[in-house]
Amino acid sequence: MDNIDWSNLSFCYIKTDCNVRCNYRNGKWGELETHTSEEINLHMAATGLHYGQQAFEGLKAFKGKDGKIRIFRVVDNARRMHESAEGILMAQVPEELFIEAVIKAIKLNERFVPPYESGASLYIRPVLFGSGPRIGVAPAEEYLFIVFVMPVGPYFKAGFKPTNMLIARKYDRAAPHGTGNMKVGGNYAAGMRAGEEAHKNGYSAVLFLDSKEKKYIDECGPANFFGIKNNTYVTPQSTSILPSITNKSLIQLAEDMGMKTERRPIPLEELDTFEEAGACGTAAVISPIAKIDDLEVGKEYVFSKNGEPGPISLKLYNKLRAIQYGDEPDTHGWVTILE
Ligand SMILES: Cc1ncc(COP(=O)(O)O)c(C=O)c1O
Incomplete structure (x- = not known):
């Protein structure tokens, strides 16, 4: 090696x-x-x-x-x-x-x-x-x-590009008061079938809804969801999603940029109102979402028509990566430098 x-x-x-x-x-x-x-x-x-x-x-x-x-x-x-x-x-x-x-x-x-x-x-x-x-x-x-x-490797070898995601209606990843907010293997086992089915059908990931009512957005496979509209960063509040450290960082960076931020339940229909949407996590920082398909109800939500990420997602992505690589100052004390 x-x-x-x-x-x-x-x-x-x-x-x-x-x-x-x-x-x-x-x-x-x-x-x-x-x-x-x-x-x-x-x-x-x-x-x-x-x-x-x-x-x-x-x-x-x-x-x-x-x-x-x-x-x-x-x-x-x-x-x-x-x-x-x-x-x-x-x-x-x-x-x-x-x-x-x-x-x-x-x-x-x-x-x-x-x-x-x-x-x-x-x-x-x-x-x-x-x-x-x-x-x-x-x-x-x-x-x-x-x-x-x-x-x-860098997650985006071919550049920072939006991908399509699929709403998982047939499967639940976690129960409202189960272990969804913990990083335990059982959650990943529960979500594996949904993820593999989505991949086989050409989607990059699944979007899980809240398992009780199927009305609200929970999270995207191994990443949190966020949407952007009216200069506001919106991300779900739910007892069954993992508290993503990337999401927490993006919320802070959005505030630093003068945006409003909201952590609250996001009803599925609200997807129609977002100007940009993405999944965030350690692996990719941000995976911009081009389109979300809800096949069972025959609906699609489109966020990127030209195959390019939205300007705010791009700005947040560049900012967070710059802090991680030390190109920009670490004003929030997020980085531990190895001596
Ligand atoms: C289920 C799930 N949600 C969200 C995330 C994102 O969390 P973080 O930003 O801490 O990597 C992960 C892990 O990457 C995850 O496995």
């Missing part, structure tokens, strides 16, 4: 030099360990395998023009994993331990951080799961926390 073609990376697993692990046993976290193996030796009755006691995170580190490595909002990911663990009764990884493990995993794999010019980045995947055995449904007594990293 010494000849990485930085400009042709995609979002795929790549082996790097090592991963960092920590075990929770006898009521406490142990020391951080470094492993070169990609494999784990796991008890066959681990609750992570049987009862879905599992949570993960996804964040990125970027190399700037100055050669420095910047991690984006690692504290927020640490907090979100803490909340996910709390939600499904797993041992919580202390914030400092999470950050230390992320920094260690990046440093040990520094040669895999893509150069500034490539537009690529280092994707960081922390994962936590019940490793202790249980055959009755109950939380495990032992947990394993692992952080591994890999270089990933």
Whole structure:
């Protein structure tokens, strides 16, 4: 893996030099360990395998023009994993331990951080799961926390272009008071069939509606939804969506630009009124939406007729990327620079 073609990376697993692990046993976290193996030796009755006691995170580190490595909002990911663990009764990884493990995993794999010019980045995947055995449904007594990293390509190789999305009416991703607001594997399993069906039919992602009434917009596959109209950034309020760190950042940047922002339930019909719409998340920052199809009711919502993103989406996208790569000042304290 010494000849990485930085400009042709995609979002795929790549082996790097090592991963960092920590075990929770006898009521406490142990020391951080470094492993070169990609494999784990796991008890066959681990609750992570049987009862879905599992949570993960996804964040990125970027190399700037100055050669420095910047991690984006690692504290927020640490907090979100803490909340996910709390939600499904797993041992919580202390914030400092999470950050230390992320920094260690990046440093040990520094040669895999893509150069500034490539537009690529280092994707960081922390994962936590019940490793202790249980055959009755109950939380495990032992947990394993692992952080591994890999270089990933820029999401938009062919440029920042809008794509089509499909409303998923046949499937629910999460229940109103279920685990939709946590980053736990079960949500992704529940949404996988909807996502694959949409991909097979040429859509980039699904748009889930609220599962109780099917009246409001929830989120887009693995990203939050936002719409823009009348100089206002609008994003759904829902108990069953993941609190996206990218979305939170875009809300702040929109306010910095003098826009109004609203986090509230968005009725489906309101889609007709947005001038721009997009999905936002760590992977792409923003995926502008060209059109949303609601096949079951024979309706389509069009946001981009010329195949180009809207001007506000483009401005927000450029601004956030500039902060991540260190091209613009980090006025909100989002970036951790590796020493
Ligand atoms: C279901 C879901 N919603 C939203 C997001 C976006 O969250 P973030 O901006 O923190 O990456 C993700 C992850 O990327 C996700 O998996």
